[in-house]
Amino acid sequence: MSTHSRHIQLMDTTLRDGEQTQGVAFTPMEKVSIAKALLQFLRVDRIEVASARVSEGEKEAVSLINQWAQQEGFAERVEVLGFVDHTRSVDWIKSTGGRVINLLAKGSEKHCREQLGKTLEQHSIDVLQTIGYAHEQGLKINVYLEDWSNGYKDSRDYVYGLMERLQPAPISHFMLPDTLGVMSPDEVFASFSDMCQRYPALQFDFHPHNDYGLATANVMAAVRAGVSAVHCTVNCLGERAGNASIAEVAVVLRDKMSMELSVDESHLVRISEMVENFSGKRVAANAPIVGADVFTQTAGIHADGDQKGGLYKTKLGPERFSRIRSYALGKMSGKASLKKNLEQLELDLSEEDQKKVLARIVSIGDSKQTITTDDLPFIIADVLESKSYQHIKLLACSINSGLDLPSTVSIRVDVKGEKHQTTGAGSGGFDAFIDAIGKVLQHYDYTLPTLADYEIRIPKGGHTSALTECVITWDCGNELRKTRGVHVNQVFAGILATIKLINIQLHEMANSLEA
Incomplete structure (x- = not known):
């Protein structure tokens, strides 16, 4: 058992394994942006960015990432999954400027026999042939033992036999995945303790999946057993139930196990939001560390x-x-x-x-x-009958919309006792209102902030007559602000949320002038 404090590497595989999430496909520039953020700001130790030979778009992204990494001194921290295909994966990685191959070997006898139709000896020869070529080409080599968790459970002799054949090779990390997320913490601890004690000179990585919701707990067990690196993704992206969350893993290893990490925690939420936007996969409000409601x-x-x-x-x-x-x-x-x-x-x-x-x-x-x-x-103004936040009142609003026609709006408002009436046009009712209210507010040296997010909700199981809640997030320069409007009409809910923001900011402007 290895319980003393030591440095644990975190390898982020959001751009490779995380992209196997249903419906997620990053563009080349999105991949580059995420890679830069992970290495430069979050300061993870390594990133896995792609699988070799997937597509031309993937090749473009990897080339751009490697070009940037070379300039910034991160070249050997960018890794690409490769296959046991002798020269093809190695040549693909070399052509992108890559320095590291994560070679995917079969970690279970069943996969080797039924998927490849080969014996342990035959597969070992193929793996070593690809390793030899990669080494000749100057690549650093790590090896995945695919489906190792099931392979270890079903046939340890196969796993030991593969390890005995591979350990003399120039392999930096042996990466042991729980490919289908089937292990419990006790099973992880027992199996990793065996591997670390049996091969004390080797570096082992743990690659967990979260099918039973045990990924973070399994990471703790693997670290206790002696692994030197853990694989994670941002926002738990990954196939099926996803991978281990880098936010959860980083905090747990620091707080609960006193491990040393390179990660800069202050950037976890920023990276989470970036990946949320690029992936289109929303983070649960109660997700540990990065969820909207957890503090x-x-x-x-x-x-x-x-x-x-x-x-x-x-x-x-x-x-x-x-x-x-x-x-x-x-x-x-x-x-x-x-x-x-x-x-x-x-x-x-x-x-x-x-x-x-x-x-x-x-x-x-x-x-x-x-x-x-x-x-x-x-609420205070309503209860106390205060006029402090009634700088602007919407007296009347009429919206006209038609199929394939621009929307128009006519509004009448009271701003600080002055009444204004104007019209606006836009691609929808809310857009038309923003056009109209902007014409009024320009007389008061006020410009609406830009929208950062716009959400419409009704209660679960609600009827067509149910109230609509509109929550708008505004980009106010140095902060994000949210305002809410409630109305049976979703456009008017957005309008009421907008009026709230204007009132707040006009009140603040008045206070700053008085000060």
Whole structure:
């Protein structure tokens, strides 16, 4: 058992194994962008970027990545999966400027016999032939033992026999995958302990899959057993249930096992968002480390404990990942939850007013509506009959849309007591409204921020008459802000969310002028 602190390499295979996720295909420039972010900002030790001989587009991407890596000193940290085909994979990798081949050998007797129709001896000869050629061409060589987890379980003699034949070869890492994600932590620890003790001079990588939801736990077991490197992907991308999450693995190895890592945690969320955008695969709001909600306290008792002494804070703090803690507002909110949000907005209310606002929050929460910090000023204004955030009021709005025709809108608004009426046109009702409201706001030296995201939701199982919730994320330069609108018409829900943002920013502009 190897429990002492040591450096564990993290090899990210988002661009190779992660791209086997159903429906995911990165463009060459997306691959280059992700590769740069992984090596330059997240600082992973190695990246696996492609499989050899897949397509011309893949070849273009790998060539661009290798060209950049050569210039930045990362050349030997970029790896490509190759096959036991003597010269073809090696030549493909060489033609892209690659320096490392991850050779895919058969790690189970069943795969060797039934898929290749070969004996251990025959397959070993083929593998060594490809290794010999790769070595002659100056490539660094790692070897995958495909389906090793099942191969070790079904026929250890085959695995040992393959290892005995390969270990004299110039192989840097023997990479042992749980290809189908079938192992438990106990099985991982026992099998890796055996491999590490039987071959103490060799470097072993663990390549886990998450079919049973055990990938991160299995990583811990493999590290305890003595592996020197672990393979991960961003956002758990990968075939079927995906691979191990690099965010989870990095944090667990540091916090729970005191291992040394190269990864810069402050960039985990940024890389997660990049891959989310390029892959089209949304990250669950409750995903550890990178999920939108994981640093949000909902229960009032938790906010109270944090207010009085940080009682519900742990080593897993949001600051590590360039994030902030928030306190949700809803039916389980208490005085402390409200107070935390008021502090964030730099608002001060009397005890009596806080009780009134809290009662309204709980009432709204009973109807299952999401309440954000940006909604709070409007709840306060409604409860206290305050005009502070009523800088702009939408008095009337009429939208006309037709099939294959541009949409038009006519609006009447009150801005700081002045009434305006104007029209706008656009590719849809909301776009037309943005055109019209922009004409009004130019008189007040105000320009709407650009949209970063636009989400429309209705309750699960909702009817056609159900309320529509529109959540808009705005790019406000140094921060992202979210506002919400609720209406039976989804276009008007977006309009109400826009009016909320304008009111907030006009209020801030007024405060800054007073200061």
